[in-house]
Amino acid sequence: MLQFLVKRLIGLIFVIVGITFITFIMGYLAPGDPIRAQMGDHFDYHTWQMLRHAYGLDLPWYQQYYNYLVHLAHFDLGISFKYQNRPVWDILKDGVPVSLELAFWGLVVELLLGIPVGILSAIKANSWIDTLNMGVALIIYALPPFVIAILAQVVIVWIDSKTGASWPSSSWGAPWQYDWTDLQPKIVPILVYGAAGYAYFARLARTTMLEVLRQDYVRTARAKGLHERVVIYWHALRNALIPLVTVLGVAIGLLVAGTFFIEQIFNIPGIGRISLQSVIDLDYPVIQATVVLLAVGVVIGNLISDILYTIVDPRIRLE
Amino acid sequence: MSMDAHHKPSETAGESFVKPDAGLQPPPAELLELAAGLREAPPLGAPPGEEEADQERRAASPWRESLRRLRRDKRAMASLGLIIFFVLVAFFGPPIYQHIGGVYQSPQNGPVPASVYHSYYHEELIRQDEGPSAQYWLGTDDLGRDILARLMQGMLVSIIVAALVEVVDIGLGLTVGVLAGYFGGWIDQVLARFTDLMFAFPGLLFAIMLTGIIGPGASDALAKLPIIGPNGNGRLLLVSLALAITVWPLMARYVRGQTLQLKEQQFIEAARTSGSSNLRIIFRHIIPNLMSIVVVASTLNISNTIIGEAGISLLGLGVQAPGSSLGLMISDATPYINTHPWEILVPTTVLALIVLAFSFLGDGLRDAFDPRSKD
Numbered sequence: 039m040l041q042f043l044v045k046r047l048i049g050l051i052f053v054i055v056g057i058t059f060i061t062f063i064m065g066y067l068a069p070g071d072p073i074r075a076q077m078g079d080h081f082d083y084h085t086w087q088m089l090r091h092a093y094g095l096d097l098p099w100y101q102q103y104y105n106y107l108v109h110l111a112h113f114d115l116g117i118s119f120k121y122q123n124r125p126v127w128d129i130l131k132d133g134v135p136v137s138l139e140l141a142f143w144g145l146v147v148e149l150l151l152g153i154p155v156g157i158l159s160a161i162k163a164n165s166w167i168d169t170l171n172m173g174v175a176l177i178i179y180a181l182p183p184f185v186i187a188i189l190a191q192v193v194i195v196w197i198d199s200k201t202g203a204s205w206p207s208s209s210w211g212a213p214w215q216y217d218w219t220d221l222q223p224k225i226v227p228i229l230v231y232g233a234a235g236y237a238y239f240a241r242l243a244r245t246t247m248l249e250v251l252r253q254d255y256v257r258t259a260r261a262k263g264l265h266e267r268v269v270i271y272w273h274a275l276r277n278a279l280i281p282l283v284t285v286l287g288v289a290i291g292l293l294v295a296g297t298f299f300i301e302q303i304f305n306i307p308g309i310g311r312i313s314l315q316s317v318i319d320l321d322y323p324v325i326q327a328t329v330v331l332l333a334v335g336v337v338i339g340n341l342i343s344d345i346l347y348t349i350v351d352p353r354i355r356l357e
Numbered sequence: 358m359s360m361d362a363h364h365k366p367s368e369t370a371g372e373s374f375v376k377p378d379a380g381l382q383p384p385p386a387e388l389l390e391l392a393a394g395l396r397e398a399p400p401l402g403a404p405p406g407e408e409e410a411d412q413e414r415r416a417a418s419p420w421r422e423s424l425r426r427l428r429r430d431k432r433a434m435a436s437l438g439l440i441i442f443f444v445l446v447a448f449f450g451p452p453i454y455q456h457i458g459g460v461y462q463s464p465q466n467g468p469v470p471a472s473v474y475h476s477y478y479h480e481e482l483i484r485q486d487e488g489p490s491a492q493y494w495l496g497t498d499d500l501g502r503d504i505l506a507r508l509m510q511g512m513l514v515s516i517i518v519a520a521l522v523e524v525v526d527i528g529l530g531l532t533v534g535v536l537a538g539y540f541g542g543w544i545d546q547v548l549a550r551f552t553d554l555m556f557a558f559p560g561l562l563f564a565i566m567l568t569g570i571i572g573p574g575a576s577d578a579l580a581k582l583p584i585i586g587p588n589g590n591g592r593l594l595l596v597s598l599a600l601a602i603t604v605w606p607l608m609a610r611y612v613r614g615q616t617l618q619l620k621e622q623q624f625i626e627a628a629r630t631s632g633s634s635n636l637r638i639i640f641r642h643i644i645p646n647l648m649s650i651v652v653v654a655s656t657l658n659i660s661n662t663i664i665g666e667a668g669i670s671l672l673g674l675g676v677q678a679p680g681s682s683l684g685l686m687i688s689d690a691t692p693y694i695n696t697h698p699w700e701i702l703v704p705t706t707v708l709a710l711i712v713l714a715f716s717f718l719g720d721g722l723r724d725a726f727d728p729r730s731k732d
Contacts, residue, residue: 056554068570180716182664184671185709192698295561317569
């Protein structure tokens with residue numbers, strides 16, 4: 039276990055170095071001078087040179103990259119190009135709790151709706167419930183998240199106009215606050231955000247549950263005369279959940295990809311929107327920071343799912 | 358596909374019914390369904406191995422057998438029909454549409470021929486946000502541009518990007534995958550490291566970053582090239598490139614896995630003992646056997662590519678006005694969702710249909726080429 043963790047941590051460092059290098063070199067090789075772009079019409083040669091020096095942009099690339107890594111190791115994400123006295127973290131810190139909240143509830147929707155629906159489908163295999171569930175899941179899974187988001191918005195607007203209700207179609211409450219005014223705008227984005235993962239888990243849960251129900255020990259349990267409910271919820275369900283743990287990483291990947299669109303469409307002030315804004319502003323330090331944050335999130339998610347795997351299934355040894 | 362499990366028994370039953378006259382014209386579909394319905398379906402859990410072995414023996418060739426299975430998959434065939442329809446509309450729709458309709462006396466621009474007001478970039482500023490009419494079949498957007506014309510251009514963009522990405526995906530994925538699988542060694546190591554990195558690095562994030570950072574400069578630089586020209590096409594090329602870079606490692610991984618399996622099989626050994634060179638083995642024996650996996654993987658990937666392009670354009674980093682793309686149309690119509698939901702529903706629906714069609718076709722292909730992969 040320890041050996042595995044050490045190995046994975048080394049892998050994590052490798053991935054982070056790789057990702058920072060890709061983001062760094064892209065910014066370095068990009069046509070145009072970022073400082074000059076920020077200065078716009080107020081260009082002045084002396085200030086320009088001073089700023090370049092202040093940001094270390096006059097150094098050769100390997101020295102810039104080295105400095106960047108050293109700062110990163112001290113959890114220093116640098117200073118924004120656009121807001122020249124604001125550290126990057128200062129720009130990101132309001133977005134982090136919002137995105138984390140969205141991701142947390144999105145994951146809850148995926149797991150607590152997706153898995154039961156999938157299990158139900160497997161128990162009632164080939165009934166109309168199963169066909170309906172899986173049909174819906176298939177379509178939701180195939181559709182891109184932003185299409186679902188827009189359709190949801192159209193429906194909200196339509197209901198508002200028909201009933202005179204004023205359900206908000208785009209905004210966000212205070213993070214981690216659940217008064218009705220804070221909660222109300224969050225409900226639809228969270229449901230939409232979890233939709234893709236919901237469909238993924240529902241389909242996977244159905245498949246694994248069907249597989250488990252075909253196993254010999256389930257037949258034995260039935261043959262012993264156990265109550266069907268005991269067979270399903272005690273013998274089968276626990277084993278059907280194992281493979282689901284391993285795909286948590288995939289679910290987290292889906293969440294990260296969804297962030298940009300959900301935050302953009304529903305006007306949510308999270309990391310995804312900040313990072314899009316920084317791409318438009320060519321604010322490289324902020325772009326690099328958001329990319330590193332999101333990628334680290336994905337890698338840690340994968341690591342957690344690997345560790346959970348050994349906990350739920352003691353037969354598996356991590357080597 | 359998991360949800361198809363309950364189709365499987367009746368399908369295989371139908372198959373064994375048809376088999377005796379496999380070489381002849383297949384009986385009409387209604388007859389097959391009747392036969393499938395009449396036959397007792399085997400229990401769900403029964404291993405289909407025996408029947409499949411049976412099939413294999415009588416089949417003319419595995420490829421033809423797969424196509425036969427695909428033809429019987431109604432959902433996949435309907436999707437294929439829809440895709441062909443969309444491709445035809447995207448390529449031949451605009452020239453036809455521009456010849457329909459007389460000269461329009463515009464109070465603003467004077468006489469305007471159909472070839473102009475039915476183009477995707479012409480703005481009739483006093484004809485904004487209209488519903489469908491004889492002149493504008495699907496209405497106009499917030500700048501008085503023809504929605505149908507923009508829609509067809511957007512579909513063309515989706516198809517072109519998908520094609521470009523697939524060319525790179527197949528080319529690079531097949532080459533690297535075969536080399537890594539066949540020879541192993543350092544190329545295999547590099548591939549493994551690279552795919553690890555790409556899997557940790559969400560592909561969309563990479564594409565957003567690349568188009569966002571390099572985009573503005575690249576569209577200026579690429580606009581000078583002859584074929585690409587201005588009109589935001591440079592961005593399109595960049596988007597394709599960004600998406601292609603993120604997808605090919607997955608293809609390479611599939612190909613590598615399949616190559617490793619093939620390499621150990623007896624016919625390869627036979628080829629080697631009879632003196633075939635590595636090159637000959639790869640081209641004559643390995644690559645033809647990889648075709649089914651490549652076809653399936655690339656079809657499934659096309660819907661991701663189309664989603665990717667539309668998404669990047671939606672975020673304002675892809676195709677730029679006056680060019681058109683489904684994503685750009687969606688993003689243009691977002692402010693009018695309250696007043697003119699039609700404008701956002703049209704491109705969204707078409708995008709959803711294209712994406713669904715490609716993923717259903719991909720699922721159908723996978724089931725047809727590898728029936729054991731069901732569920």
